[in-house]
Amino acid sequence: MPIHHETFPNGMTVLVQPMPWQRTAAFSLSLRGGIQAEPVDRGGLSGLVCEIVQRGAGSQSSRDLVAIQDNLGIDRNSGVSTAMSSFTCAMPADSLEPALELYADIVRRPHLPADQLDDARMMSIQELRAMEDEPTHRVMRRLREVHYGDLLGRSIHGTVEGLESITQDHVREYYTEHYHAGGAILAVAGNVDVVDVVEWAKANFGDWKSGSVSPLPAPTGKATYEHITSPSSQTHIGFSFPCIPYGHEDYFKMRAGIGILSDGMSSRLFDRVREKRGLCYTVSASCHSLKHCGGVFGYAGTTPERAQETLDVTVREIEHMIDDLDVGELDRWKVRIESGLIMEQESSASRAASLASDWYQIERVMTMEEIESEIASLTLEDVRKYWSDHPPRGYRIVTLGPDPLKVA
Numbered sequence: 001m002p003i004h005h006e007t008f009p010n011g012m013t014v015l016v017q018p019m020p021w022q023r024t025a026a027f028s029l030s031l032r033g034g035i036q037a038e039p040v041d042r043g044g045l046s047g048l049v050c051e052i053v054q055r056g057a058g059s060q061s062s063r064d065l066v067a068i069q070d071n072l073g074i075d076r077n078s079g080v081s082t083a084m085s086s087f088t089c090a091m092p093a094d095s096l097e098p099a100l101e102l103y104a105d106i107v108r109r110p111h112l113p114a115d116q117l118d119d120a121r122m123m124s125i126q127e128l129r130a131m132e133d134e135p136t137h138r139v140m141r142r143l144r145e146v147h148y149g150d151l152l153g154r155s156i157h158g159t160v161e162g163l164e165s166i167t168q169d170h171v172r173e174y175y176t177e178h179y180h181a182g183g184a185i186l187a188v189a190g191n192v193d194v195v196d197v198v199e200w201a202k203a204n205f206g207d208w209k210s211g212s213v214s215p216l217p218a219p220t221g222k223a224t225y226e227h228i229t230s231p232s233s234q235t236h237i238g239f240s241f242p243c244i245p246y247g248h249e250d251y252f253k254m255r256a257g258i259g260i261l262s263d264g265m266s267s268r269l270f271d272r273v274r275e276k277r278g279l280c281y282t283v284s285a286s287c288h289s290l291k292h293c294g295g296v297f298g299y300a301g302t303t304p305e306r307a308q309e310t311l312d313v314t315v316r317e318i319e320h321m322i323d324d325l326d327v328g329e330l331d332r333w334k335v336r337i338e339s340g341l342i343m344e345q346e347s348s349a350s351r352a353a354s355l356a357s358d359w360y361q362i363e364r365v366m367t368m369e370e371i372e373s374e375i376a377s378l379t380l381e382d383v384r385k386y387w388s389d390h391p392p393r394g395y396r397i398v399t400l401g402p403d404p405l406k407v408a
Contacts, residue, residue, distance in 0.1 A: 044158020
């Protein structure tokens, strides 16, 4: 089905994809106020504001909002990323109009109750400490920081010190500055009528105030190795290297190579590092993309005795990936991607999220047909040439365990 898009005078873009075979509808409302907008000494502020705006809005109390959402059958989620604060909802199609009205209240007319700040702060600190107790999270969090740099690589969970320093004035200032229509994206997919959705969007958001949007800072990460000493019976290995972002003309050539390495149980890292050699209990690699830069991030979990060999073999598989490419590997990856696209067509929530992500990343939406054409046209020579011209380099490696490893 055709994808409708239009940008209101206040800067909000509305994207609508009808999926008439669905019984559901979903939307993703993304505002340009993520962790990049936090002051350096108040890490966690964006997430705290995202939580507090949902504790009463318009004429509804916090308890009222929850009851209305449940009565409408809304499956909801919210959170922050590097560049965005986002609210996502899936529901029966008939509930879309009142759901949009409800979330217009949440983002435009929140109560921001001062008496609930400490409770929200405590929840955020507990979540952060729970994450810190998870060694895989500690490794990958630090890896992101060293990959992108101190500003761009900040954690969505913030810091205990940052969360403890936040006052009600900070919450109001952040909300006032970053919750507006400028650069906002409302993506809707499902059993909907385009004319109706645009009309509802204009009624609820068309007169919302606009505001400026700050660009992302430049990445400042560099090749490095860090070890976190821990008396653990396991060694956790995180690794990354820079790559092109989504939207680059060669993106799918790069992505196919990573797919051959680490998409599915027949991929090389799983087969050659885990299964055949028995070096680790898990190993994987995937692409991560920001608007202007990206990275390949990988993880392996193993024993201290096998950690060095696990790292060496994993890096060798990555660096020699094109030495013995086989068309069967590429064909299997294509089938997995096509299967994922089919599954996305069965989920209005997944499609709404993809619409919003595409618009933010590349300021247009790639249709299913366009993606399928890109994937189908890829050849082994395309993959080989990209990786030959852009070999992995500039590794960032973080390990956690009893002993550091040797890294060239």
